[in-house]
Amino acid sequence: MNSDDLALFTIVAHNLSMSRAALSCGIDQSTISRRIGNIETELGGRLFRRSGHGVRLTERGRLLLDYAERIGLMLEEATHAVQARFGVGPAHFCIAAQPTLARMLFGSFSRAIRNQFPATRIRLIEGLAAQILPRMDAGEIDLAVLYISECPIGQHWEELLMEDIHLITPATWPLQGATIKVSDLGAIPLILPSTHHGLRVLVEKLAVRSNFPLNLALECDGSISITKQLVRENCGCTILPSAAVSEDIAAGTLKSFRLTDPTIARTVAATWPKKSLIADDLSVILQILRQSIKTLITNGRWPDVHPSGEMSGALATHT
Incomplete structure (x- = not known):
């Protein structure tokens, strides 16, 4: 028994007649009768009660019809999914x-x-x-x-x-130039996320490697926008990639200093x-x-x- 057999069985079950099923699918009636007989032999019992007026499903046939319809639907969905996705990307x-x-x-x-x-x-x-x-x-x-x-x-x-990491300060911060050494971060009050965040872990590792004390002004687990607002309001400085503050730098509301000795990148x-x-x-x-x-x-x-x-x-x- 295969999917074609189940499809043929479903057609007969819906038409309630071997002759009408033959007209529906373009197969002669004797072929349909033989294939239905083969399925009944394989399953060990009658699927239809035959009479002069057509056929009726047996209890065994009703059970098989439930599975046959589900399998037919799955095959149809699979066909449509593959055809729809071929060459046009995922749904x-x-x-x-x-x-x-x-x-x-x-x-x-x-x-x-x-x-x-x-x-x-x-x-x-x-x-x-x-x-x-x-x-x-x-x-x-x-x-x-x-x-x-x-x-x-x-x-x-x-x-x-790889993305460079910068010290971000208020626009009025009294630091000249475009860079700052990593070892000088100990003198800078920093606004950082709490310990689970990647940037906090990064700064703590830098403090250990460069032997400076972490100067924590505030912990902020809010959005980057909130952290930048805190820096603008002179609550401290922070560590961010310059991409996060490019518009603020252009507007003159924040300043950015590349970390050096060594350059830090994520x-x-x-x-x-x-x-x-x-x-x-x-x-x-x-x-x-x-x-x-x-x-x-x-x-x-x-x-x-x-x-x-x-x-x-x-x-x-x-x-």
């Missing part, structure tokens, strides 16, 4: 990123995906790694862009770029579930992601970033 695709990365990537990346796959419904999620990773494990997120120190062990990931990576349900489309979307990043860097829209592996002498935070 749905969910992308997540940490806040600064989302701010830089979401617009150009989602637009590029839509250009390639107009029929794909795209969902964008901004959040911390601790919020993103459980949802990716649960199958809600297809691709995440994270700092590599927070990429999960056991998942696929690919390095994308590596950005794409990560996705090991058992991706859309593996074929994912390879295309990863290529779109790489091209989107390249365009942003070339056009100067993502400042102080470098393709992964191009920064000699920099201290990457995943090492």
Whole structure:
């Protein structure tokens, strides 16, 4: 018994007649009778009660019809899904990123995906790694862009770029030049997230390596916008990539100083579930992601970033 047999059985069951089923599917009645007989032999009992007026399902036949209709529906759905997706990308695709990365990537990346796959419904999620990773494990997120120190062990990931880290101060902060040594951070009151956040871990590691005391002015687990507002109001300074404050720097409301001796950079990576349900489309979307990043860097829209592996002498935070 195969799917064709079940489809034929369903036609007979719905028509309640071998002759009407024969007209419906263009098969002679004797062939239908023989194939139905073969199914009955395989299943060990009658599927229809035959009479001069047609056929009626037996209890065994009603049970088989339930399964046959479900199998037929599944085959139809599978056919439509494959035909609909062939060459047009996934039906749905969910992308997540940490806040600064989302701010830089979401617009150009989602637009590029839509250009390639107009029929794909795209969902964008901004959040911390601790919020993103459980949802990716649960199958809600297809691709995440994270700092590599927070990429999960056991998942696929690919390095994308390295992003310089800066000291961000109020516009009136009495510090000259464009850089500050890492060892001088001990004299700067800092506004940082609490201990679970990647930037807090980064600064604590720098304090140990460069032997300076962490000068913590405030802990803030709010958004980057709140942290920047606290800096603007002279509550302290903070550590961020310059991309997070480019508009504030241009407006003159904040100042930015590159960290040196050594230069500090965070590596950005794409990560996705090991058992991706859309593996074929994912390879295309990863290529779109790489091209989107390249365009942003070339056009100067993502400042102080470098393709992964191009920064000699920099201290990457995943090492």
